[in-house]
Amino acid sequence: MSLNTVTRAWALLLALSAASTGLAVAVTGGHITGAALSATGVAILILAWAKARLILNAYLRLTEAPAFRRGFGLTLALYAALLLALYLAA
Amino acid sequence: MSEAASPFDELPGDLMIWVLIVSELLVFGAGLAAFLAVRLTDPVGFAEAQDHLHRTGAGINTIVLVTSGWLAALGAQATETGRIGRARACLAAAAALGLVFLAVKWVEYVDKAAQGIGVETHPFFTFYYLITGFHAAHVAAGVIVLALVAARAHPREVEAGAAFWHMVDLVWILVFPVIYLLR
Known part of the structure; x- marks a missing residue:
């Protein structure tokens, strides 16, 4: 893990967090409804x-353990799909 | 005779810290899935309850925790390369940001109490207090762990402490959008 790897990850995490907060603040107030609101929720979950x-x-350096990275990645993707399904079912 | 290689040897850090990480992710993961499942019974009530939360404050806390995780990672790197002074400074800064996170969370809870909002106000708030309170307890524990591993500055211990802190970070990354942001 190089210094650049964690610093790049940190910068990207800040950008993605700002994007999700911005999306949520944009839909506050009830101006956006229906499919557009759902699309925002989907985008927030993908972020x-x-x-x-x-x-x-x-941060947890799973890039150094490819098999575990794939396993965690698949489990996380399935879990994100579950959250997405529960969100869209409401 | 040398020991046979285990597939777990590939994992960075101790196996036990990964067992802890997976256990914690399962607990919080189940809590968040249950939150969204209960939301199905009253989506309007959940949206109204969520309007009492301060999204920007939670967004700031996300930046605080993500930055703290970055500092913990830098501290672990510095320990591995023998730069003990830098490692201690990074870990102390990471722990200090953990305290900032807790202070913001405290203000948030005080604000809810002032509005008369409690655990039994609405199922949304039952989950809100349960999940964010349990997470805050992990942040408090993590601050103590970071302080302890910074004092000893032993590479293996710092790596385990930083991994615990990244788990706390990872959990918040999932709690934040589900509780605070999804409409």
């Missing part, structure tokens, strides 16, 4: 999935 992958791979 969370991307951030979780970054923490696992860069």
Whole structure:
């Protein structure tokens, strides 16, 4: 794990967190409804999935363990799909 | 005679810290899935309850925790390369940001109490207090762990402490959008 790897991951995490907060603030107030609101929720969950992958791979260094990276990646993807299904079912 | 290689040898850090990480992820993961499942019974009530939360404050706390995780990772790197002073400074800064996170969380809870919002106000708040409170307890534990491993500055211990802190970070990355952001 190089210094650049964790610093790049940190910068990306900040950008993704700002994007998800911005999306949530934009839909506050009830101006956006229906499919557009659901699309925002889907985008927020995809951003969370991307951030979780970054923490696992860069901060927790799973890039050094490819088999475990794939296993954690698959489990995380399935879990994100479950959350997405529960969100969209409401 | 040399020991046979285990597939777990590939994992960075101690196997036991990964067992802890997976256990914690399962607990929080189940909590968040249950939150979204209960939300199905009253989506409007959950949305109204969520409007009492401060999204920007939680967004700031996300930046605080992500930055703290970055500092913990830098501290672990510095310990491995024998730069003990830098390692201690990074780990102390990571722990200090953990305290900032807890202070923001405290303000958030005080604000809810002032609004008369408690655990039994609505199922949303039952989950909110349960999940964010349990996470805050992990942050408090993590601050103590970071302080302890910074004092000893032993590479293996610092790696385990930093891994615990990254788990706390990872959990918040999932808690934040599900509880605070999803409409």
